[in-house]
Amino acid sequence: MSGRDYLRISGSPLVAQAAIDFVADPAHGAADLFVGTVRDHNLGKPVRGVSYDVFDGLCLTVFRELAAEVRARWGERLKVYIEHFQGRLDIGGVSILVAVSSPHRDESFKACRYLIEEIKHRAPIWKQEHYVDGDSEWVQGHALCAHGPADETIGL
């Protein structure tokens, strides 16, 4: 991990301030932070928690690729923080933090949005929702394939 990247899978509670502190840089006038949290419903079913399963080794490889991609697209000076939770969270728990800082705001907005969208499509992470009625279900997702950036659909 370079000094400009913090990329981690964690079983401990994620702390947004840590992401903001990491990307802080006196030469940067902008920082964006995305916080993903567990919501209390999905597809009409009341949810009481979510368990996250992660293939750590490959996931960190994908995070490194993504950090390189945003630097190639929006500048070498970007600082990048990606941390994903592994384990079970209750409603409101923080599942992911993505933060990016850059000299100007346009780059950090775009890079932060790119990172979270690509993580959803490419990082080997799975959610098992636990419902109020006691049932649990693995959430349908995006099939992986053996190539780089997933798509151009987010229009950045």
Added chain:
Amino acid sequence: MSDSPDLISLQIRLFGAFRSFHNGPVQVSVAAGSQVAAIKAALADELKRVNGTFDKPALLAQSALATDSAVLADSDCLHADAQLAILPPVCGG
């Protein structure tokens, strides 16, 4: 001299929905040079052996095989023992 192909041994970790059937990993043997489709077929057989309720051809078809560092393409061949993972469709974030 035997005409049977050399066999390789693959240890396959299970993630996501596959954990509902077995917490893994599972071990399969396939012919050296096998491609992803043959490995998935062997995995399906092994999952049925360890859990008779496994019957998820669509899940297996949508899933990818991977090493610790890369997702395998359908055309990739394995020639030696390896540790792999079977990755159902992902939904992080």
